[in-house]
Amino acid sequence: MPITYDKKKKIFTLNTKNSTYQFMIDDYKNLLHLYYGRKSNGIMKNFLIERARSFSGVFDDEHEGHSLDYLPQEFPVQGTGDFRSPLLIVRDENGTFGCNLTYINHTIRDGKYRLNGLPAAYENSGDDAKTLEIILYNNRLDLSVKILYGVLPELDIITRSAIIFNNSSRKITIEKIQSACLDFTHGKFDVINFQGRHAMERQFERRELLHGSTVIESRRGMSSHQNNPLVILSDHDATENSGRCWAMMFVYSGEFKAEISRDQYDQTRFQMGLSDEKFSYVLDPDKKMTVPEVIMTFSASGFEKISHNLHDCIRKNICRGFWRDRARPVVLNSWEAFYFGISGAKLLDMAKHAKNLGVDMLVIDDGWFLNRNDELHALGDWTPDENKLGMNLETLVKEINAIGLDVGLWLEPEMVSEDSNLYREHPDWAFVIPNEVPLKSRHQLVLDLSNRKVRKYILDFIFEILDSSNIKYLKWDYNRSISEVYSHAAKNQGKVLYEYILGLYEILDKINAKYPEILIEGCSGGGGRFDAGMMYYTPQIWCSDNTDAIDRLYIQHGTSFGYPASVTAAHVSVCPNHQNGRITPLPTRGIVAMTGAFGYELDPAKLSNDEQLEIQAQISRYKSLRKIITDGFYYRLSNPFSENFCAWEYISRDRRKFLLNVVILRCHGNMPEFYVTPRGLKPGKFYRNVNDGEIYASDALMDSGFALPMPKRDFESYTYLFEIV
Numbered sequence: 001m002p003i004t005y006d007k008k009k010k011i012f013t014l015n016t017k018n019s020t021y022q023f024m025i026d027d028y029k030n031l032l033h034l035y036y037g038r039k040s041n042g043i044m045k046n047f048l049i050e051r052a053r054s055f056s057g058v059f060d061d062e063h064e065g066h067s068l069d070y071l072p073q074e075f076p077v078q079g080t081g082d083f084r085s086p087l088l089i090v091r092d093e094n095g096t097f098g099c100n101l102t103y104i105n106h107t108i109r110d111g112k113y114r115l116n117g118l119p120a121a122y123e124n125s126g127d128d129a130k131t132l133e134i135i136l137y138n139n140r141l142d143l144s145v146k147i148l149y150g151v152l153p154e155l156d157i158i159t160r161s162a163i164i165f166n167n168s169s170r171k172i173t174i175e176k177i178q179s180a181c182l183d184f185t186h187g188k189f190d191v192i193n194f195q196g197r198h199a200m201e202r203q204f205e206r207r208e209l210l211h212g213s214t215v216i217e218s219r220r221g222m223s224s225h226q227n228n229p230l231v232i233l234s235d236h237d238a239t240e241n242s243g244r245c246w247a248m249m250f251v252y253s254g255e256f257k258a259e260i261s262r263d264q265y266d267q268t269r270f271q272m273g274l275s276d277e278k279f280s281y282v283l284d285p286d287k288k289m290t291v292p293e294v295i296m297t298f299s300a301s302g303f304e305k306i307s308h309n310l311h312d313c314i315r316k317n318i319c320r321g322f323w324r325d326r327a328r329p330v331v332l333n334s335w336e337a338f339y340f341g342i343s344g345a346k347l348l349d350m351a352k353h354a355k356n357l358g359v360d361m362l363v364i365d366d367g368w369f370l371n372r373n374d375e376l377h378a379l380g381d382w383t384p385d386e387n388k389l390g391m392n393l394e395t396l397v398k399e400i401n402a403i404g405l406d407v408g409l410w411l412e413p414e415m416v417s418e419d420s421n422l423y424r425e426h427p428d429w430a431f432v433i434p435n436e437v438p439l440k441s442r443h444q445l446v447l448d449l450s451n452r453k454v455r456k457y458i459l460d461f462i463f464e465i466l467d468s469s470n471i472k473y474l475k476w477d478y479n480r481s482i483s484e485v486y487s488h489a490a491k492n493q494g495k496v497l498y499e500y501i502l503g504l505y506e507i508l509d510k511i512n513a514k515y516p517e518i519l520i521e522g523c524s525g526g527g528g529r530f531d532a533g534m535m536y537y538t539p540q541i542w543c544s545d546n547t548d549a550i551d552r553l554y555i556q557h558g559t560s561f562g563y564p565a566s567v568t569a570a571h572v573s574v575c576p577n578h579q580n581g582r583i584t585p586l587p588t589r590g591i592v593a594m595t596g597a598f599g600y601e602l603d604p605a606k607l608s609n610d611e612q613l614e615i616q617a618q619i620s621r622y623k624s625l626r627k628i629i630t631d632g633f634y635y636r637l638s639n640p641f642s643e644n645f646c647a648w649e650y651i652s653r654d655r656r657k658f659l660l661n662v663v664i665l666r667c668h669g670n671m672p673e674f675y676v677t678p679r680g681l682k683p684g685k686f687y688r689n690v691n692d693g694e695i696y697a698s699d700a701l702m703d704s705g706f707a708l709p710m711p712k713r714d715f716e717s718y719t720y721l722f723e724i725v
Contacts, residue, residue: 002130002151003108011043012106012132014149016156019298023074026066028059029102031074031134031147033183036246038300047185048072053265057081070265072183075136075147075162077101078176084269085213085259088164089176089276092141097175101136101145108132112150113161117502119251119536120150120293121159121317127152142168152317156298156309162291166283173494174281178257178273180248180294182233185267191216191260192232192303194558198225199546199579201527202558204641208236209262217257219277221446221482221497222524223250223531230562231258232306233270240636241302241679248272249310249562251318252292253533254501255279278485280494295532303561304679308633311564315631318532319539319567322517327626328540328566329360329406329473329519330619331599336547336573338603340367340374344390351403353604357612358619362400363408363475363599368393371419375443379415380422382461397469408473408519409465413458414504415444415479422457428488429454441480449503450496451489458507466515476508476538478524501533508537521569521597527555530563540569540597547573547601549584549592550715553646553663556595557636565596565650566630572618573601586611588717590618591661596630598622625721628652628659635679640665645708647676655682656724664711675705678722687722695725 004013010025011034022034022044035044050065058067058081068082076082078089079098090099112122112129123129132149143166150159160180166172189209193216194202207214216231218224229250235243248270250256255275262268272294283289295313299305316324332354334342342364351362370385371378384393391399397407416423416430418438423430423445430445432438438445447454465471487496508520522529522538526545534541544555552570559568570593575583593599600615607615622629628650637647637660644666651658662676681687681698688695696706708718 002128002153003132003149005106005108006043009043009045011045014132014151014158015039016151016153016158018156018300019158021158025103028066030068031103031136033072033074033181036182036298037244049185070263070267072185072267074181075101075145076181084263085261085271086176087178087181087271087273088145088174090141090143091173091175093170093172099138099141099143101138104135104137104144106132106134112152112159113148115161115290115293117505118290118292119318119505119533120161121152121157121251121295121313122320123152124316127154127317129153141172142166143172152313155313155317157313157317158296159293160296161293163288164283164291165288166285169285171285172283174283174289176274176276176279177281177289177291178271179250179291180273180296181269181271182246182296183267183269187268188236189268190234190236190238192234192561193258194228194230194561196225196555196558198525198528199544200551201225201530201544201555202228203554204558204561209233209260209268211262211264213259213261215257215259217275217277218255219275221255221485221500222478222529223253223256223533224481225525225528228562229256229258229272229531231260231270231272232303232561233260233268234303239302240304243302245299245303245306246270247297247306247310247562249295249532250292251295251532251536252501253504253529253531254497274498278494278497280492281498282492282494292533304635307561310562311634314532314535315564315566318535320536321512321539323519323539327623327630328597330358330622331361331363331408331473331571332359332604333363333365333475333571333599333601335365335410336578336601338367340372342367343388344396347396348399348403349605350603351400351405355404357604357615358623359405359600361406361408361473363410363473365410365475366412368409377417377419379412379417379444380420380447382411382465393465394469397471401470406472407470408475409471410475410477411462412477412479413462413507414447414449416447417444429457431482431484431486433484433486436484439483441483444480446480446482448487448489448496448500449507450487450499451503453489455503455507459510462511463514466518471518473519473521474511475521475523475542478529505533505537512537527559530559535567540567542569543595546579547571548577548580548582549589549663550582550665551580552592553640553665556592557640557646560634560636560648564630565634567597568595569597569599570595571599571601572615574606584715585717586614588663588715590614591717591719592663594618594622594625594629625659628657633680637676637678645674645676649678649680651680655680658687658722660706660720660722661717662708662719663717664715667711667714667716671710673710674708676708677705678702682724686725688725690721690723696722
């Protein structure tokens with residue numbers, strides 16, 4: 001059974017295919033964490049050690065060894081004598097802190113819980129999903145918390161969320177709330193996170209966990225380029241295919257905070273949830289607040305199993321709708337070809353060339369609306385520029401359709417330019433603090449999506465565009481962080497950022513409901529909102545504004561730890577690259593970009609005959625391999641940060657085919673041989689290299705590896721398809 005409760009011992013056990021999670025109700029009705037690890041049939045209560053310790057407070061003088069200061073907990077709160085970081089801090093109307101929550105009751109039911117207004121993993125037929133709801137209560141505040149556990153046993157996924165209820169007649173202020181906590185009584189651990197910056201997102205970083213706290217967070221109003229809301233805790237010696245690992249992924253697109261702390265007794269606490277920066281949520285009487293979900297998974301066999309679990313969950317239990325399981329179109333985007341200098345004539349010429357190359361869709365990027373010839377003007381107005389386009393948008397789309405291509409359109413609905421009709425008419429719709437000079441980034445301000453009038457305006461203009469033109473795809477961009485937070489429509493500024501994200505989700509949900517076959521690609525200066533929350537509404541996300549193939553290897557390496565190829569949008573661009581000036585071979589650019597949602601950022605009219613032939617071959621090859629790339633298992637076969645090459649593998653679900661890709665990073669004189677060792681093959685079988693017909697024993701390949709040709713220059717690349725014989 002995925003969820004059981006031992007009434008006599010007061011122990012809850014959550015089982016997945018390969019893991020067990022266990023906690024108990026103690027004699028004081030606190031929830032104590034017992035275990036999260038390899039699947040076990042036992043009772044892990046004996047792991048708890050109670051011992052009287054100095055300066056540790058207790059609720060019962062007769063049991064000095066029972067202190068929440070060091071006992072492992074499920075939902076630690078401030079004010080119980082636990083001086084570690086809590087999940088919940090509340091303050092009453094008098095300014096008093098403290099809230100001891102105790103167990104009241106629980107419910108176990110079939111199916112996976114849903115969250116009103118927030119994204120969350122959902123169950124499919126055959127998932128055997130279960131939900132555990134536990135009610136905790138504080139009598140002084142008349143406050144209750146419903147802790148939600150969801151179990152997707154076949155995916156080895158456990159989810160956590162909570163709903164806070166103010167049952168009283170007084171206001172309560174939530175100063176901090178997080179979704180999930182794991183306490184470990186001992187162990188030497190490393191923390192793996194994915195840091196970065198604009199154009200170099202999700203860089204793998206690993207550090208030893210020492211005493212004190214490691215905090216990974218975003219204070220930018222979005223999940224951010226700087227830190228991704230995926231964090232892994234691992235054994236100090238864990239590798240790709242050995243060692244214990246625990247992952248938390250936040251299903252949310254706004255500010256977040258993950259904390260990993262090692263305390264005075266060498267115990268570790270791993271927690272994740274909403275950031276408490278700029279957060280102070282006033283909960284009115286008889287109101288509730290829903291906490292975003294955290295996805296958790298455990299692996300006893302290294303990082304690759306963590307990745308497979310998360311990939312499957314996002315692909316089938318986060319992404320939704322028409323495009324979840326469909327092949328995504330190969331797109332050509334106008335941005336790096338023309339930037340703001342687009343015209344109808346250029347776009348039609350681009351469409352004709354694109355059709356000959358095998359492209360499926362032309363995406364009209366920034367610059368298509370009135371007064372939009374640079375970054376300074378017109379965001380928020382969204383009136384097509386018929387002079388620039390040479391016709392109205394509807395006619396242009398029809399003419400591109402007649403060539404044989406679908407059409408996509410770039411939008412940045414959450415932003416406004418100071419020089420726009422919208423801002424002149426509604427300056428109170430932007431985040432601008434009264435009597436302060438507004439801080440601009442990319443010359444723009446952020447619209448207040450917590451304001452329902454703003455949400456209606458955005459939906460109205462998007463509906464007007466989509467109703468009048470045959471647009472099949474929206475590139476939804478978001479190109480600045482949120483610094484000042486002031487909503488003219490809000491009574492409580494401390495919950496505006498949270499309600500901003502709820503407003504974003506409401507808008508996206510309504511677009512998907514009205515136009516279920518439209519494909520929305522998320523974007524935030526590339527990968528600034530590359531998170532599971534957005535993937536619930538936008539089944540693919542522009543991975544990075546950096547289209548350089550070599551930089552993308554590092555970006556995509558980090559991305560692969562939590563996110564599947566199917567959600568990762570990557571394009572081939574021209575050389576020298578527009579971001580860093582690097583020159584790489586066109587075949588290498590193609591191999592690196594074939595990571596999921598594939599496309600191009602260039603002007604095809606400027607391609608040589610050889611380049612056109614190469615791109616035709618790339619598109620044909622990608623379409624023939626698209627299923628194995630987007631639906632198969634992904635393996636990282638090298639570490640580009642420490643090795644001279646980057647290698648990765650896709651293998652089909654039945655493990656009868658696998659695709660091996662390699663890019664040489666550094667070429668030296670008289671180099672040693674390079675060997676790549678595939679993983680995940682069927683033991684005792686033979687695989688044929690489709691490139692040359694050679695046959696290899698699977699066990700030998702997984703043991704001794706596959707020899708690569710000797711490279712002649714940096715950035716050479718190789719791709720091999722193997723089939724079982």
